Amino acid sequence: MKNGFGKTLSLGIQHVLAMYAGAIVVPLIVGAALGLSPKELTYLVSIDIFMCGAATLLQVWSNKFFGIGLPVVLGCTFTAVSPIIAVGTEYGVSAVYGSIIASGLLVILISFFFGKLVAFFPPVVTGSVVTIIGITLMPVAMNNIAGGEGSADFGDASNLILGFIVLAVIVLLYRFTKGFLKSISILIGIVFGTGIAFFMGKVHFDNVAQADLFQMVQPFYFGAPSFHVAPIITMF
Incomplete structure (x- = not known):
């Protein structure tokens, strides 16, 4: 397959859209x-996306200390x-x-030693671990197909039909x-599903129209980082 600009752009957009939902679901949860509050959530999501971009650039930049040199978008x-919910x-x-x-920082310090243990994995x-992670995330996907946990129409037939139509289009x-x-x-599949959802009255742009066109992330919006032994051990 010859890679022209249009094809590269399409693949790039697909990659961003595929990872975007997964990236913002974490701060939303x-x-x-x-x-x-909804306003606080916007700041949490924005800093999450900002850091995904920063981590992606570090991943693309290959050197002796970090990065694999591949165009892999890193999500959350x-x-x-x-652990985050427990600590928060x-x-x-x-x-x-x-x-x-x-x-x-602790992981960085021990990464050299853990790198020596790769032969034991x-x-x-590693395949089993990834499979287990995928299986544990299946309920999240099913909740999203049902309309999003906590939504007024959660489990509605129209949500399920829409979700499985998109899944069928992608698989076929x-x-x-x-x-x-x-x-x-x-x-x-995403574009097709969005089009169907629009005609079903499930796509609204009211909040998008009211939002600012451009907004910078605000450092220390939730306050300066605080350090406690128990949370650090939990996260580590």
């Missing part, structure tokens, strides 16, 4: 669990959702940031097409 892990509930959002910073082990395109069309099956 955490924010809702911590009782944040679901692994830390439960007990100590506040500032302690969440502090524990992430401290545990991140063959594909069957991926299975029965080749080349570029197969590569952008997810993008086509």
Whole structure:
């Protein structure tokens, strides 16, 4: 497949859209669990997306210390959702940031030694871990298909039909097409599903129209990071 600008752009948009939902779901889940207001949630989501971009650039930049040199967009892990909620509930959002910073530094310090243990983690082990993570995330996907947990129409038949139509389009395109069309099956499914949802009255742009066109993330919006032993150990 020849990679022209249009094809590269399409694949890039697909990659962003595929990771975007997963990236913002984490702060939405955490924010809702911590009782944040809609305005506070926007700041939490924006800093999440900002850091995803920063982490992606570090991943693309390959050197002797970090980065794999591949155009892989890094999102926000679901692994830390439960610890973040536990720490935030007990100590506040500032302690969440502090524990992430401290545990991140600790991981950097021990990464050299853990790198030596890679021989003890063959594909069957890492594959099993990834599979387990995928299985544990299936309820999140099903909740989203049902309309989003807590929504007024959660579990409504129209939500389920829409979700499975999108899934069917993606699977069929991926299975029965080749080349570029197969590569952008997810993008086509998202666009197709959004179009159907619009005619079903499920897509609204009122909040988008009222939002600012451009807004910078605000450092220390939730306060300066605070450091406590228990949260740091939990996150680590």
